[in-house]
Amino acid sequence: MDTGTDTPDQEKPRDEDAYELDRRQVAAILEAVEIADQQKLVELMEPLHAADIADLLEQIDSEDRSRLIHLYGREFDGEILSELDEGIREEVIRQLNPEVLAEAVRELDSDDVVDLIEYLEETEQEAILEALDDADRVAVEQSLTYPEGSAGRLMQREVVMAPEHWTVGEVIDFMRNSDELPDQFYHVVLVDPRLHPVGNVTLGRIMAARRDVRLADLAEDTFQVIPADQDEEDVAYAFNQYHLISAPVVDAEGRLVGVITIDDAMIVLDEGHEEDILRLAGVGEESSLSDTVAETTRQRLPWLAVNLATAILASLVISIFEDTIASVVALAVLMPIVASMGGNAGTQSLTVAVRALATRDLTGSNLGRVIRREVVVGLANGLVFAVVMGLVGYVWFGLPMLGLVIAAAMVVNLVVAGLAGTGIPVLLEKAGVDPALASGTFVTTVTDVVGFFAFLGLASVFLL
Amino acid sequence: MDTGTDTPDQEKPRDEDAYELDRRQVAAILEAVEIADQQKLVELMEPLHAADIADLLEQIDSEDRSRLIHLYGREFDGEILSELDEGIREEVIRQLNPEVLAEAVRELDSDDVVDLIEYLEETEQEAILEALDDADRVAVEQSLTYPEGSAGRLMQREVVMAPEHWTVGEVIDFMRNSDELPDQFYHVVLVDPRLHPVGNVTLGRIMAARRDVRLADLAEDTFQVIPADQDEEDVAYAFNQYHLISAPVVDAEGRLVGVITIDDAMIVLDEGHEEDILRLAGVGEESSLSDTVAETTRQRLPWLAVNLATAILASLVISIFEDTIASVVALAVLMPIVASMGGNAGTQSLTVAVRALATRDLTGSNLGRVIRREVVVGLANGLVFAVVMGLVGYVWFGLPMLGLVIAAAMVVNLVVAGLAGTGIPVLLEKAGVDPALASGTFVTTVTDVVGFFAFLGLASVFLL
Known part of the structure; x- marks a missing residue:
């Protein structure tokens, strides 16, 4: 939205969809592509900011995208390329006419060129480098000598x-x-x-x-x-x-x-x-809304597989108590509650810990205090829900001892959730593993196993 | 870390803890507070950036904080106040001597003053407003006439x-x-x-x-x-x-x-x-690492309560099939796996959807395509894990029909997970509810209920 000096437009109130691409505008652009009306297309795209054009290209499907690019034709703002998601960017670069691509890239600062080409294949990288002036090419090539994800790749060489x-x-x-x-x-x-x-x-x-x-x-x-x-x-x-x-x-x-x-x-x-x-959430961090079904399935499958392994581990714990469950089926009805509450409380603690580690607010100076707090909070909430579930268990199934067993299991599991939810991310960070990536699986495995074991174990002792 | 012109310091390699508060430095400062050595304290604090001093104040406990502030004494950089978490900020403001507070606030730009006082109690707000020059006070008061969370509160009045x-x-x-x-x-x-x-x-x-x-x-x-x-x-x-x-x-x-x-x-x-x-994660969004046990317990309890209600709903579904479980206890062992896989797949889909809504990448233009993709991905992953679990169910319990039942339930639940994981956030957003806040509960309720119902329902038909 390049409002230029067009002040009247600024006076209308913005609703909550401020800055969202207008659906009708997208439809109009797609119609111009449909009927191959180049003049209309250029007219509709002209007032759009490069970032919005990039969003538009990401939101339409691959076929429309290709037709739009070919119709749009002879000029292509390099900034649009910078704004595109990587997957789509490669697709667009392959479709652009080499001269148009060269022209688009020449306008960019060196850091944007680096960002654009660092993940391209070598032949495509070279095609773009050749389009640059000597000085710019040297600047880009020097930046590329720094490791991926370093300040050297991020910087622009043009300094005053x-x-x-x-x-x-x-x-x-x-x-x-x-x-x-x-x-x-x-x-x-x-x-x-x-x-x-x-x-x-x-x-x-x-x-x-x-x-x-x-x-x-x-x-x-x-x-x-x-x-x-x-x-x-x-x-x-x-x-x-x-x-x-x-x-x-x-x-x-x-x-x-x-x-x-x-x-x-x-x-x-x-x-x-x-x-x-x-x-x-266990979604591949490179995922984007424009990924294909095959890419998305591939990204998510490993995390579901890890989850399956941990779920089977929890099932093994349950299977130890098959006889107990066979004699008191109410246990099968109630046991997911204990595990679910532990999983939720653990996720709360771990999210706070993972964030605090990322923002460097959780350090050696306050770790002990934070763990103590999480455990005491787990105990407090555990006691509240112990009372609630104790009553529910008693009223629902008429077994006072079942109420006591689920209450005790609830307290145990929420305390463990507080401890694991804070301790596991911290240990992973110390071991050099990204706590955001792996904590969730470990923490819910712990709360599932402890939850089922505490509940069914106490039941087998006190209910049989 | 104000490195000033101290270039040698910049040449040492930074490790992954770059910019983290040095534990020894914190210890040295706390020691100076302990022995009430004002000169030493000022000397240690002097080179620190306001943002780092704020982090330090957040990481030490309330008693040390109070002693540090009293010892630090006559000057207090207003920027430190701006950088503090709200809870701690109020605590610090109450402890500062009024003249020191007035001096601290006078240095700040109008937007920082607004940010500082907008959530303070009225008497404290007035004390700070009185400390300002007339022109600054009017600027701050005018900003406060704009609604909370609006551009008017965020802007500074000083414009060139x-x-x-x-x-x-x-x-x-x-x-x-x-x-x-x-x-x-x-x-x-x-x-x-x-x-x-x-x-x-x-x-x-x-x-x-x-x-x-x-x-x-x-x-x-x-x-x-x-x-x-x-x-x-x-x-x-x-x-x-x-x-x-x-x-x-x-x-x-x-x-x-x-x-x-x-x-x-x-x-x-x-x-x-x-x-x-x-x-x-169902943690109160105002939560911070420096909250007390009581505050933290209060923030987390409502979400655990909602989770309990939905877990009980899932248990009600299980209780419909008590007789089926009593005759085939293996069902109790395997049923958490179906629910857990559905919950995980649903969380993957909903996280992608919630993010895409927040970044305005999911719009009317691509909603249909995204939902279709999620459902097909659910189907694809569902088929993969159907085969795996079908074999596990068969091998573990020796019942081929049990393998078929869990396989079918897995496919059903992962498809539903894809549909609910995308559809529920979109519907919540349309209804004006923050999808980040409520989606998780709805989606896992759906996958739990559908998972247990599909698995136990199919079992009651085909296994008895």
């Missing part, structure tokens, strides 16, 4: 820097005479003669100062330097924690090699959140 | 604007002569004579242009105006979708009333993600 002794007037004159400034920049990085960054000056402060003021006197108090080999998730954390807008990136010798801006950090942060949510 | 006909030279002179520029700003907003924003010029472009260039010629192509009553989640979405750095906010008449910057949008985005994850 100034010697630390320069004044406001000198840097303004320098910028006015430079014809290769980056699209977006927010700071001038001050460097010493060895190219080590020594300060960051926001453009706002430069503009508010007189020409003879030294840049060094305007530098920000807080100044974060990012090593090029730092993990991109750490970079995103630093931007979020310290409210950075841009930060200089340095190589192993501490020399300035690039700059990371907040939009890149925000994308990493967003992807990290997405991955956490999807991992917690 | 210029008439649309100004040149680069005019705006630079204006800024040099202004002594009340905001701390952080990235754009100059161009306005018409009625104060309607008509364009946004980045500082970088202004600095790169000659003094006689008209600002209007430098305005960005993409220009988003945010209505003051827009929901903050929509604002965050717009910043993320369109890679905005700052955007002007307008009142109902379209007049410029403030500006929202990306750091505010990023906080909203972050909180939104946090809430989604916590809601999906």
Whole structure:
């Protein structure tokens, strides 16, 4: 939605679907594609932001997408490619005419080109690299020498820097005479003669100062330097924690090699959140809404297989008590309740723990206190539901002892849920395994096994 | 970690705990508090960033926190207050000496003050408002007239604007002569004579242009105006979708009333993600690691209660088949597997659907296709696990018909899981209920009930 200077449009109230792609607009575009009306298509697409066009391409089916791209024709905004999901992006790149692709890529900053090509196949990668100017190609190739998922891949090479002794007037004159400034920049990085960054000056402060003021006197108090080999998730954390807008990136010798801006950090942060949510649910973290049935089935199957294995483990526990169940069938009716409550309480604890580990709020300094809290909360809620289920068990089946057995099992399982829900993610993190990925399975296995064992075990002792 | 010009520090490799509060540092600070060594405490706290001090205060216990604040004494950076979790923030505000609090708040931009006081009790709110200058107080009070969670609450009132006909030279002179520029700003907003924003010029472009260039010629192509009553989640979405750095906010008449910057949008985005994850797990979305046992128990109990009700519903289904179970106890052993697989597959589908709704990737244009995909994926995975469980059931209990029954129930339940996992979030969203909050319970209730009913029902027909 590029509203331009079209102010009247801004005055209408936005509803809760603000910014959602308008279904009628999508329909109109698909109709233009259907009747192969190129002029109409261009007219409808013209006012859309690259990010919205990317969303549109993701939401229509593969056949419509291909026809739209061919009809749209001779120009293709490189930014649309940057905004596309990876799977769809490769598909679109393969369909674009080589000259159109080259033109699209030439407009982009080096970090966007890196992002675009880093996961492409080698021949496609080379086709794009060849389309770039020599200087840009070298910049992109250098970025690609840093490991995947590192700050070096995320940074743009275009940096506005100034010697630390320069004044406001000198840097303004320098910028006015430079014809290769980056699209977006927010700071001038001050460097010493060895190219080590020594300060960051926001453009706002430069503009508010007189020409003879030294840049060094305007530098920000807080100044974060990012090593090029730092993990991109750490970079995103630093931007979020310290409210950075841009930060200089340095190589192993501490020399300035690039700059990371907040939009890149925000994308990493967003992807990290997405991955956490999807991992917690046992969905492949690379999954997207535009994946095919085959891809989706393949992504989900392993987690269902792990779940099956743990479910069979729980069944083995039940099978130990087959005789007990045969004599008191009420146990079969009630046993899923104990397991389900434990699983739920465990999921609550583990979600809080996994989040706190991701945001670095759960550390050695407060781990003991947090575990104690979770166990006491499990005990408190366990006692509440013990009373409830004790009464339900007694009233439903008329067996007071059954009420006592389920009450005791409930307390045991909710305490274990608090302990496992916090302890397991912490142990996984220490072992170098992503707690978001694996905690859920372990925790529910523990609560299922403990739940069935406590309930049926107590029943076999006190009810037979 | 304010590294200042301390370059050697930047050259050491960062490990995976980059940016995590150092446990020894926390211990040293607590020791200084213990022995009431004020000078040592100030010395240890001095190099820390406000965000890290806030984390520190959140991670230590309430008693240490209170002693630290009293010892730290006469100065307190307002930014630390902004960074604190709400519960702890109120506690700290109550403990600060009124003059120290007034001084801390006076340094902040109006949006930070609004964020600080909007949820405080009225008397505390007034104490802080009185500490402000008249102009700042009016700005904060006006922001508070906008609804909670709206763009009006998020924006800062300090805007750098210029008439649309100004040149680069005019705006630079204006800024040099202004002594009340905001701390952080990235754009100059161009306005018409009625104060309607008509364009946004980045500082970088202004600095790169000659003094006689008209600002209007430098305005960005993409220009988003945010209505003051827009929901903050929509604002965050717009910043993320369109890679905005700052955007002007307008009142109902379209007049410029403030500006929202990306750091505010990023906080909203972050909180939104946090809430989604916590809601999906049935944990109160306001929960934090520093909540007490009583608060935590209260937050989690309602969701456990809802889960208990749905678990009892599933038990009622089982109780219909008590006689069947009494004659074939193997059913009791295997039935949790069918329910568990359905619950897992349903959670996978619903997580994908809830995320896609939140990111506005699931719309009327692709809903049909997504539901079809989920159902087919459910069928495919259902067939795979039907074969596996059919064999397990047969081998384990030696009953071929039991294998067929569990296989059929598995297929039915995984197809239903795909359908319910996508359909329920979409229906909840249409009904105006947050799908992250309620979907999980509905979906697992459906898969439990259908799983037990299909498995035990088929068994009662074919096994007896």
